[in-house]
Amino acid sequence: MxxxxxxxxxxxxxxxxxxxxxxxxxxxxxxxxxxxxxPTAEQIAERVAEGRRLLREHFGMTLAETELDRGPDLLQRVYDIAAADARSKLTPKRSA
The missing domain is CATH 1.10.1220 (Arc Repressor Mutant)
Structure with a gap:
């Protein structure tokens, strides 16, 4: 060359x-x-798609594509969702 x-x-x-x-x-x-x-724009898009696939496949994440696109800090949103889920499982239910 x-x-x-x-x-x-x-x-x-x-x-x-x-x-x-x-x-x-x-x-x-x-x-x-x-x-x-x-990375090129195409490579970045491929990495994003693969990351989203892994989040869904291995971590049971249920956020829609539009929800993922909205947040600038996806990892923090995933942490918040996981923390809320853990708290709901640890907090005893109150009876009325």
């Missing part, structure tokens, strides 16, 4: 050179590593 040239600011070039030197590699290899570490 042929190399390509990209334009970056001198500060960015110097930073890439320092990162590459510290890791004993080239600027090109350092850029390739940085790019490989960034």
């Amino acid at each position: 042929a190399d390509a040239t990209i334009k970056v600011s001198p500060d960015t070039r110097d930073r890439l050179a320092a990162l590459a030197a510290a890791r004993g590699t080239t600027i090109g290899a350092q850029v390739a590593l940085l790019v490989e570490q960034q």
Whole structure:
């Protein structure tokens, strides 16, 4: 594969050179590593779908897709639901 040239600011070039030197590699290899570490939108969507599948399959989560989409902090919502469920099982029922 042929190399390509990209334009970056001198500060960015110097930073890439320092990162590459510290890791004993080239600027090109350092850029390739940085790019490989960034997921695409498609990869992010696949990870979200897999996470939701695992939550449903292994943890019995019953939140709908729209509920999952609404909350910015899904993990906290899952903790809250699990805590409420645990409390309901531990709290003795009062008779009237």
